[in-house]
Amino acid sequence: MESLYFLVPCALVFIALAVKALFWAINNGQYDNLDTEAHRILFDAEQPKKDDSAKTDAEKTAE
Amino acid sequence: MASPASSATSAQACYHCGLPVPAASYYPVQIQGETRLMCCPGCQAVAMAIVDGGLDSFYQFRTATSERPEAFGESPQGVAQRWAIYDLPEVQSEFVLPLAGGLKQANLLLEGITCAACSWLIETHLKQNPAVKSVTVNLTTHRCMVIWDEQAPLSEIFAALHAIGYVPRPATDDQQQQLIKKENRIALFRIGVAGFGTMQAMMVAVGMYTGATDFWLDFLRWLSMLVATPVVFFSAWPFFQAAWRSIQMRHLVMDVPVALAIGLAYLASVWATVTSTGEVYFESVSMFTLFLLVGRYVELRARHRNRLAFGNLAQLMPLTACCLRTENGCEIEESMPIKTLQLGDLILVKAGDTFPCDGRVVAGESAVVEALLTGESQPVTKKPGDSVIAGALNNHSPLKVEVTALGAATQLSAIERLASQAADDKPLQVLSADRIARFFIARLLVVCAAVFAFWFWYRPEHALLVTLSVLVVTCPCALALAMPAALSAATANLRKRGFLVARGHVIETLNSVNRVIFDKTGTLTKGQFALADVRIFESVALPRDRLLGIAAALEAGSNHPLAAAFMPWQDVCTATAVKQTTAAGVEGQIDGVGYRLGTIEFAGQFGSAVGAHPLTLPDDQHLWLLLASEQQPLAWIGLIDEVRPDAAALITSLKSRGIAVELLSGDQSGAVAQLARNLGIDEFMAGAKPGDKLSHLSQRQAAGDKVLMIGDGINDIPVLSGADVSVAMASASDLAQTRADAVLLNDRLAVLAEALDIARRTKGIIRQNLRYSLVYNLLALPLAAAGMIPPWLAAIGMTASSLVVIFNALRLMD
Numbered sequence: 001m002e003s004l005y006f007l008v009p010c011a012l013v014f015i016a017l018a019v020k021a022l023f024w025a026i027n028n029g030q031y032d033n034l035d036t037e038a039h040r041i042l043f044d045a046e047q048p049k050k051d052d053s054a055k056t057d058a059e060k061t062a063e
Numbered sequence: 064m065a066s067p068a069s070s071a072t073s074a075q076a077c078y079h080c081g082l083p084v085p086a087a088s089y090y091p092v093q094i095q096g097e098t099r100l101m102c103c104p105g106c107q108a109v110a111m112a113i114v115d116g117g118l119d120s121f122y123q124f125r126t127a128t129s130e131r132p133e134a135f136g137e138s139p140q141g142v143a144q145r146w147a148i149y150d151l152p153e154v155q156s157e158f159v160l161p162l163a164g165g166l167k168q169a170n171l172l173l174e175g176i177t178c179a180a181c182s183w184l185i186e187t188h189l190k191q192n193p194a195v196k197s198v199t200v201n202l203t204t205h206r207c208m209v210i211w212d213e214q215a216p217l218s219e220i221f222a223a224l225h226a227i228g229y230v231p232r233p234a235t236d237d238q239q240q241q242l243i244k245k246e247n248r249i250a251l252f253r254i255g256v257a258g259f260g261t262m263q264a265m266m267v268a269v270g271m272y273t274g275a276t277d278f279w280l281d282f283l284r285w286l287s288m289l290v291a292t293p294v295v296f297f298s299a300w301p302f303f304q305a306a307w308r309s310i311q312m313r314h315l316v317m318d319v320p321v322a323l324a325i326g327l328a329y330l331a332s333v334w335a336t337v338t339s340t341g342e343v344y345f346e347s348v349s350m351f352t353l354f355l356l357v358g359r360y361v362e363l364r365a366r367h368r369n370r371l372a373f374g375n376l377a378q379l380m381p382l383t384a385c386c387l388r389t390e391n392g393c394e395i396e397e398s399m400p401i402k403t404l405q406l407g408d409l410i411l412v413k414a415g416d417t418f419p420c421d422g423r424v425v426a427g428e429s430a431v432v433e434a435l436l437t438g439e440s441q442p443v444t445k446k447p448g449d450s451v452i453a454g455a456l457n458n459h460s461p462l463k464v465e466v467t468a469l470g471a472a473t474q475l476s477a478i479e480r481l482a483s484q485a486a487d488d489k490p491l492q493v494l495s496a497d498r499i500a501r502f503f504i505a506r507l508l509v510v511c512a513a514v515f516a517f518w519f520w521y522r523p524e525h526a527l528l529v530t531l532s533v534l535v536v537t538c539p540c541a542l543a544l545a546m547p548a549a550l551s552a553a554t555a556n557l558r559k560r561g562f563l564v565a566r567g568h569v570i571e572t573l574n575s576v577n578r579v580i581f582d583k584t585g586t587l588t589k590g591q592f593a594l595a596d597v598r599i600f601e602s603v604a605l606p607r608d609r610l611l612g613i614a615a616a617l618e619a620g621s622n623h624p625l626a627a628a629f630m631p632w633q634d635v636c637t638a639t640a641v642k643q644t645t646a647a648g649v650e651g652q653i654d655g656v657g658y659r660l661g662t663i664e665f666a667g668q669f670g671s672a673v674g675a676h677p678l679t680l681p682d683d684q685h686l687w688l689l690l691a692s693e694q695q696p697l698a699w700i701g702l703i704d705e706v707r708p709d710a711a712a713l714i715t716s717l718k719s720r721g722i723a724v725e726l727l728s729g730d731q732s733g734a735v736a737q738l739a740r741n742l743g744i745d746e747f748m749a750g751a752k753p754g755d756k757l758s759h760l761s762q763r764q765a766a767g768d769k770v771l772m773i774g775d776g777i778n779d780i781p782v783l784s785g786a787d788v789s790v791a792m793a794s795a796s797d798l799a800q801t802r803a804d805a806v807l808l809n810d811r812l813a814v815l816a817e818a819l820d821i822a823r824r825t826k827g828i829i830r831q832n833l834r835y836s837l838v839y840n841l842l843a844l845p846l847a848a849a850g851m852i853p854p855w856l857a858a859i860g861m862t863a864s865s866l867v868v869i870f871n872a873l874r875l876m877d
Binding site: 004 | 179202244247252256290
């Protein structure tokens with residue numbers, strides 16, 4: 001039971017860190033627009049195999 | 064795969080924008096190995112730009128067709144010039160923010176975004192430019208934030224956006240956006256703190272329930288007080304604020320019982336902790352706060368999504384004007400920000416530009432579309448000495464205008480003020496949620512007082528705690544969620560069907576509407592002229608398609624609204640030496656023969672046809688144009704502003720519900736009476752100016768009617784602000800959309816009937832929810848008053864009742 005004397009302040013520190021991390025994430029604008037982000041993962045799905053060829057094409061046309 | 068030869072009967076849809084591909088055109092683009100057909104050079108250019116950028120996955124990802132780009136007839140120099148204005152520092156001050164490290168941030172509004180894939184396309188395409196450091200596109204507000212190295216000109220970025228088919232505009236109403244962003248963030252902070260607090264408090268409470276005693280019980284109590292305190296003082300703060308304000312104004316809202324419950328429970332629990340007596344309710348308080356905050360956040364998000372971010376008066380107008388100065392005797396054109404214009408300045412308004420101010424024409428002759436005053440898209444002729452208004456569109460040729468009114472003094476501002484006035488005078492919709500709150504609070508306080516009195520007499524030491532448990536158990540959580548949950552679900556359902564609810568009272572007020580007022584052009588009709596009839600003269604040997612092809616060729620380069628009706632026949636033949644005469648018609652040469660298309664006077668007097676037979680208009684139902692060649696009149700071409708297909712059905716449906724239907728239009732012509740007759744509308748008024756519409760509305764409202772107004776033009780804005788419920792068409796001007804309570808996203812009138820049905824179902828579900836809350840309270844109250852409910856049971860009861868209410872509300876999602 002006495003272990004609680006150590007564990008409880010430890011937990012409180014963790015909570016404080018978690019809250020700080022959440023605030024940072026919110027302030028960093030990560031939650032500003034939840035609609036577009038939901039779709040973003042779908043795009044990357046097929047990207048990889050096209051990505052390299054697309055990039056080199058873009059480089060070519062940019063030159 | 065379509066071959067170029069198959070043309071005549073191809074009802075193909077453009078791969079880019081989905082509009083029909085004209086019969087004789089061929090604009091192919093190779094996309095991912097297949098040849099796709101486009102409908103016009105514009106779509107072709109955009110598609111090619113997308114493919115060249117290696118972004119053809121866009122066509123795979125998109126879930127909606129793109130918008131058709133504006134005429135791409137400009138030369139590269141013309142395009143570059145158009146965007147060069149945005150490099151001027153005075154113009155940039157409106158929407159560009161300088162950042163550290165030589166970077167700048169621009170907030171843009173993009174037209175043409177149709178689905179999520181668009182944001183991917185825009186971001187990827189812009190990032191190909193090395194000067195662009197970051198691009199963020201917001202789908203719901205159609206905004207784009209670009210951070211770029213200021214060495215590169217902004218016009219490059221604008222041009223890149225235009226190349227892939229999105230028209231960029233500066234976003235000048237940044238304050239509103241900042242406000243929305245701040246609201247969103249603070250709400251999330253509060254939920255975050257409440258979430259963490261609740262989790263910790265509940266965890267600690269388990270320890271307390273499962274048999275902690277003496278020292279450890281006190282220890283855990285102090286711990287739960289510690290984690291619950293930020294929840295009460297930070298997360299629940301808005302409830303206290305709102306409750307205090309409402310008490311000051313003597314207008315009780317739902318926040319009052321909520322604040323009472325949280326505050327009293329917290330204080331009593333603190334007392335119990337400090338004096339080591341009785342029960343603590345910290346976890347209930349935290350959970351209560353969390354549920355309510357989440358409920359409010361869902362409402363907030365719905366409100367933010369539905370708010371149309373564009374539509375500021377300032378964004379209707381161009382940022383710069385072409386000012387004329389005389390230096391050394393010759394005139395110099397100079398682009399200047401509108402802010403620096405002064406009365407008496409001379410400006411040049413080119414064809415296709417919007418007038419930046421009220422003025423008087425000094426030189427030139429043109430046709431001007433004053434839809435914002437009359438709602439009609441038929442141009443009005445302006446000659447020297449005529450007055451023009453800010454916001455009108457110059458259709459035809461350049462005009463030299465002397466500035467007579469700027470900014471707040473313009474007619475446009477006057478309309479805006481009229482609208483504000485109407486909004487202020489609007490009868491107040493008392494939300495039923497507030498009525499319930501008042502009812503509930505009164506009862507609650509009476510019951511609490513009674514319980515306290517009883518226990519004080521019976522067992523004084525338990526009095527406070529029993530009263531507290533009554534307060535927590537009968538918590539207004541379910542009640543506070545009953546209405547918002549149902550309204551949010553109904554709003555989401557309506558949005559899916561294309562009815563965007565922008566204000567909170569809409570769904571409730573829809574139930575009490577007993578009169579609907581329609582606007583004509585753009586609302587009941589499509590607002591565009593379409594071909595209705597062709598009457599070929601007897602001696603003419605040319606086939607119908609050829610005649611229409613001739614007409615289309617003559618109208619090909621014109622901005623005139625009537626020209627759009629001829630689009631499908633555009634590529635049959637081409638005309639040379641095309642000349643437009645204002646308010647008369649257009650003439651040109653095709654294959655060596657001269658043709659004219661226009662009014663009787665203009666086309667009927669052509670060549671040798673003069674005096675051959677007297678020409679009269681076939682009837683006054685359509686807008687008739689005469690097509691004539693040098694030798695003879697060829698045909699009457701009848702155009703009509705098509706009525707929307709579901710208009711008649713909607714009106715029948717409204718009448719069967721016992722709702723009175725009216726038509727008010729700014730149009731002077733007999734078309735108003737005609738339309739009213741066709742659709743079965745008994746009451747109508749033509750030639751109504753914005754002020755007339757508003758006074759008519761006020762009369763009806765004074766007679767006790769609840770009026771729903773549906774319209775689309777700026778001339779409807781005052782009456783949209785004053786109606787009990789106002790609906791704007793999606794094709795409405797942005798300003799009309801912000802003034803309206805709701806928007807029909809896909810111009811489908813039938814949705815209005817669906818909305819009325821859903822509003823009725825919502826009312827039913829809200830009643831059910833309230834009944835559940837009441838039943839729950841009635842069951843729990845005696846138990847709590849008898850002192851038989853420990854804190855954990857109170858918490859469970861609260862959760863369960865909230866969940867029942869929420870799930871019931873979810874039924875509204877279909």
